Amino acid sequence: MSAPRREVASTPGRTVPAGDHAPQTAPAASHPLLETRGLTQRFGGLTAVADLNLRVQAGELVALIGPNGAGKTTVFNLITGVYKATAGEIRFDSVSIGGMEPSRIHGLGIARTFQNIRLFADLSVLDNVRIAHHARTGYGLADALLLTPRLRREERRVMEETLALLRTLGLDELAGEKARHLPYGQQRRLEIARALASRPRLLLLDEPAAGMNPHEIGDLMEFIARIRTEFGLTILLIEHQMKLVMGICERITVLDFGATIAEGTPEAVRADRRVLAAYLGEPDEGAVSGAAAGGGDGSTDDPGDPHGRRHDPTDAGSAS
Amino acid sequence: MRASPLLQVLRAWTGRIQRPFLRAGDSLAAQRRLGLVLLGLLAALCFLGAPLGLLDDYQQLLFMYAGINVILCVSLNLVNGYMGEFSIGHAGFMAVGAYASSLLTVRALPEGGAWLGPVAVLAGGVAAAIAGLVIAVPSFRTRGDYLAIVTLAFTMIVKSGLENLEWVGGGRGLAGMRKLTTLPWVFAWTVLAVAAVRNIIYSRFGRAIQAIREDELAGLLSGVETRRVKLIAFTVSAFLAGTAGALYAHLVLFITPRGFDLLKSTDVLIMVYLGGIGSILGSVLGATIYTALLELLRPLGVWRMVCLPLLLVLLMIFRPQGILGLRELPWLVPRRDRDAVRRRGPRGSDEQGRSSVSDATGDST
Numbered sequence: 001m002s003a004p005r006r007e008v009a010s011t012p013g014r015t016v017p018a019g020d021h022a023p024q025t026a027p028a029a030s031h032p033l034l035e036t037r038g039l040t041q042r043f044g045g046l047t048a049v050a051d052l053n054l055r056v057q058a059g060e061l062v063a064l065i066g067p068n069g070a071g072k073t074t075v076f077n078l079i080t081g082v083y084k085a086t087a088g089e090i091r092f093d094s095v096s097i098g099g100m101e102p103s104r105i106h107g108l109g110i111a112r113t114f115q116n117i118r119l120f121a122d123l124s125v126l127d128n129v130r131i132a133h134h135a136r137t138g139y140g141l142a143d144a145l146l147l148t149p150r151l152r153r154e155e156r157r158v159m160e161e162t163l164a165l166l167r168t169l170g171l172d173e174l175a176g177e178k179a180r181h182l183p184y185g186q187q188r189r190l191e192i193a194r195a196l197a198s199r200p201r202l203l204l205l206d207e208p209a210a211g212m213n214p215h216e217i218g219d220l221m222e223f224i225a226r227i228r229t230e231f232g233l234t235i236l237l238i239e240h241q242m243k244l245v246m247g248i249c250e251r252i253t254v255l256d257f258g259a260t261i262a263e264g265t266p267e268a269v270r271a272d273r274r275v276l277a278a279y280l281g282e283p284d285e286g287a288v289s290g291a292a293a294g295g296g297d298g299s300t301d302d303p304g305d306p307h308g309r310r311h312d313p314t315d316a317g318s319a320s
Numbered sequence: 321m322r323a324s325p326l327l328q329v330l331r332a333w334t335g336r337i338q339r340p341f342l343r344a345g346d347s348l349a350a351q352r353r354l355g356l357v358l359l360g361l362l363a364a365l366c367f368l369g370a371p372l373g374l375l376d377d378y379q380q381l382l383f384m385y386a387g388i389n390v391i392l393c394v395s396l397n398l399v400n401g402y403m404g405e406f407s408i409g410h411a412g413f414m415a416v417g418a419y420a421s422s423l424l425t426v427r428a429l430p431e432g433g434a435w436l437g438p439v440a441v442l443a444g445g446v447a448a449a450i451a452g453l454v455i456a457v458p459s460f461r462t463r464g465d466y467l468a469i470v471t472l473a474f475t476m477i478v479k480s481g482l483e484n485l486e487w488v489g490g491g492r493g494l495a496g497m498r499k500l501t502t503l504p505w506v507f508a509w510t511v512l513a514v515a516a517v518r519n520i521i522y523s524r525f526g527r528a529i530q531a532i533r534e535d536e537l538a539g540l541l542s543g544v545e546t547r548r549v550k551l552i553a554f555t556v557s558a559f560l561a562g563t564a565g566a567l568y569a570h571l572v573l574f575i576t577p578r579g580f581d582l583l584k585s586t587d588v589l590i591m592v593y594l595g596g597i598g599s600i601l602g603s604v605l606g607a608t609i610y611t612a613l614l615e616l617l618r619p620l621g622v623w624r625m626v627c628l629p630l631l632l633v634l635l636m637i638f639r640p641q642g643i644l645g646l647r648e649l650p651w652l653v654p655r656r657d658r659d660a661v662r663r664r665g666p667r668g669s670d671e672q673g674r675s676s677v678s679d680a681t682g683d684s685t
Contacts, residue, residue: 080541106543120534122598122646123527126660130524131531135543137524141552144523145516151523158524159656176661198543 031094033058033234034079034202039088041074041258048074050258052088056202061228061235063245065269066255067278072238073115075255076204079236080112081105092202107135111200113191115207115238121180125171125190126162128179132197133158162197168230169193185216189223196231203227205237209244217241221248246270254278348658352651359511366507380503382615384571387506388564389607391513393591394600395560398517400589401597402526403553404533409455409471410561410588412478415580416451417444417562418569419488425570426496437500441509441566448562449555451478456554460547475585482577493576494569501571509567513560518600520556522654529553530598590632596642601649606642 032055039052048071056062064072077083079090081102090098097105111132120128137158143151166172169189174182179190188208195203208224209217221244228235239245245252245266252269254262256278262269269275366383369375375383392410399407421444425436432439451474459470483491520526528549531539540546569575587610595606613631617624635642650658 082537082541101545102540103543103545106541112541114538118535118538120531120538122534123530124661126657127527127530131527131539131544132542134524134528134531135545139524141520141525141556144525145519147519155523155654155656159660163660194542 031091032056033060033093034236035091036075036079037089037091039075039078039090040086041071041078041083042086047258049078049085049255052255052258052260054253054260056234056236058201058234059232060251061224061237061249063249063252064236064238064255065240065245065252066261070255070278071258072255073206074258076112076206076238079105079204080110103135106198106200109199109201110204111195111198111202112204113188113195113206113208115210117187117191119179119187119190119194122178124176125166125179125182126175128190129162129165129194129197130158132194133162136198165193165197169196169227184211188212188220192223192227196227199231200233202234202236203231205235205239207238207240209239209241212241214243217244220244224248348650351649355649355651363507367504370503375503381571382611383503384501384506384567386608386611387510388567388571389588389591389611390510390604391560391564391567392588393595393603393607394514394517395557395564396588397592397595397597397600397603398520398529398553398560399557400592401599401603402521402533403529403550405550405554406465406468407471407554407557408468408582408585408589409474409558411580411582411584412471412475413448413452413558413561414565414568414584415475415478415482415575415577417448417565418575418580419482419494419565420444420447420562421566422494422497422569422575423488425498425500426494437502437505437570440500440570441505441563444566444569445559445563448565449559451562452555452558453551456551456558460550460554472582475580475582479577479581482580489576491577493574493579495574497570497573499570499573501567506567506571509563513563514600514604516556516560518652520553521600522657525549525552533598590628593632593642594635596645596647598646599642599644599648600652602642602644602647605644609643 034054034056036052036054039049039054040047041049050071052075054064054075064075066072074083078085079092079097081097081100081104084099088098089096092105092108092110095108097108097110120131123131137154139148139151139154142148163172163175166175169192171186171190171193174186179187182190192203192205192208205224209220212220224235224237224244225248227233237245237249249266251264252262252266253260254269254272254275256274261274261278262272264272365374369383370380392414396407396410399405421440424443425432425440429436429439455470455474459467482488488494521529528539528544528546531542531544532546532549536546565580591606591610592603593606594610595604596602613628614624617627620627
């Protein structure tokens with residue numbers, strides 16, 4: 001079992017109270033930031049997630065990959081409280097969050113983006129981000145009705161924080177635009193901005209690179225690396241674009257039919273035979289050809305080899 | 321200005337919609353002055369019109385109807401426009417407010433002095449708010465059409481309930497109120513109601529209410545306790561409808577359950593959609609125009625009830641967003657919001673331009 005070993009290794013780290021100020025350098029905490037135990041979700045006869053044991057240490061960047069329909073987004077929906085798990089447990093910073101209201105889970109420090117962008121389309125960029133401040137804005141309905149000094153103070157604070165965040169992410173000039181009028185890439189970025197507005201500790205990104213070309217994916221990788229250090233984030237992401245997954249993620253968990261079929265470093269996962277089988281058995285290969293190709297590198301006699309022709313050599317470069 | 325061509329096109333396009341909001345800077349002071357002057361004139365007319373003989377009784381009555389309709393319209397817009405739910409229970413809340421306040425003034429406090437007017441209006445509001453809370457708690461557990469059905473049922477229950485309660489007059493109605501509703505009071509309550517809705521809309525609650533309309537799940541996952549926010553919006557809306565009902569009861573001095581049937585709810589719905597959802601100015605205009613139209617078309621007699629629905633149909637075809645759908649008079653918007661939107665530095669770095677060009681290619685998926 002790996003748990004005791006981790007505990008021993010982290011004992012010195014626990015005596016240093018400043019350890020969690022630089023979480024991305026060493027996961028010193030004895031318990032993971034996010035942990036699922038035997039997480040299971042059934043929809044009728046379909047098991048979307050089966051006995052998932054996921055551990056994400058503070059400061060880590062972990063990818064959740066798998067063929068379409070493997071249950072990845074369901075995992076996000078379980079963590080964020082959209083679904084109540086059929087069985088199993090989810091712990092965030094040692095607090096059991098299974099069955100909690102989504103807004104409360106958000107308040108504990110988990111924010112996410114969506115596979116299909118879900119912005120508040122008819123509201124301004126500014127309001128999209130300010131809505132994420134709702135729960136942390138300290139005034140009540142009476143303050144709102146009477147425009148009390150407290151409301152003015154809080155609104156000013158929220159406005160300053162929001163504009164600063166938009167400036168950091170290069171969206172400040174678009175503050176007054178309606179979200180629906182932004183170009184696609186900026187909409188993705190705005191969704192991340194909205195997620196960051198609540199200063200989350202854990203950020204869940206659901207296919208952040210969907211619909212992006214290789215050049216944009218390169219930008220996105222830099223962007224993710226940047227916000228990770230700037231905001232001291234732990235990131236769990238779902239992605240089909242293997243360039244991104246292999247390029248920036250430290251650990252990868254592979255799901256297929258709701259079950260974990262592999263787990264480990266990018267190198268270990270791309271060489272795993274079950275992963276290859278899972279991807280190559282999938283008729284829809286467009287999105288995952290990168291993975292097949294990546295695996296093809298490891299074992300040239302693999303049936304997935306023909307896909308290697310489509311493999312972009314820069315992928316290997318960024319992966320290593 | 322080194323905006324990428326795409327962004328320029330985009331901004332030119334969005335600019336058409338946003339211009340009154342974004343470029344309001346210089347004209348804003350003038351606009352604010354004009355608005356305050358108009359409001360002041362209206363206040364003067366409402367307070368001094370009757371004593372100075374500028375308005376006859378009929379004109380005063382029209383002004384009061386318009387004011388009451390503005391309260392109804394603004395409050396329904398909070399739920400149907402800003403929150404994107406569909407309530408058709410406004411007649412029911414109005415009825416609760418009208419009957420509760422009338423019972424207070426006729427039965428409980430028949431000797432009351434000048435203070436009774438506002439107390440009655442507040443009582444009507446509180447009674448309606450309680451009714452709103454009672455039906456909101458179960459109906460907001462699910463989404464969509466459910467609220468429409470529940471509020472429809474509520475309106476019918478209130479109406480038939482009142483018809484069968486003999487001690488409130490049953491089907492014969494309730495009379496005996498004193499004329500506590502006067503034009504200055506209607507003006508004051510209308511301004512308060514509009515200000516209350518406006519202040520809510522431009523607070524965290526207003527943004528949360530709109531988040532529910534735009535994408536409830538995204539709102540929930542951005543920390544908005546959507547159920548609580550819905551209850552607040554619905555209760556406030558019912559409260560204001562109750563005050564409108566109380567004002568109405570003490571204006572016409574005779575209320576019957578039939579006066580608060582589904583047609584009354586439909587009236588308010590038409591006003592909201594005529595003025596435009598998600599706009600306070602739109603609601604004020606919608607209610608005023610509808611009240612005026614009702615009067616102007618009075619000579620048509622029965623045909624009025626043909627013309628008005630026809631108007632609604634034409635509106636839905638040619639201007640489905642209403643007069644001012646999702647647009648707002650800039651000086652209703654708080655200064656901090658306008659400033660933040662207007663304060664746009666010089667066009668961004670090279671990185672900015674590049675990413676917006678590449679965004680266009682990413683758009684093909």
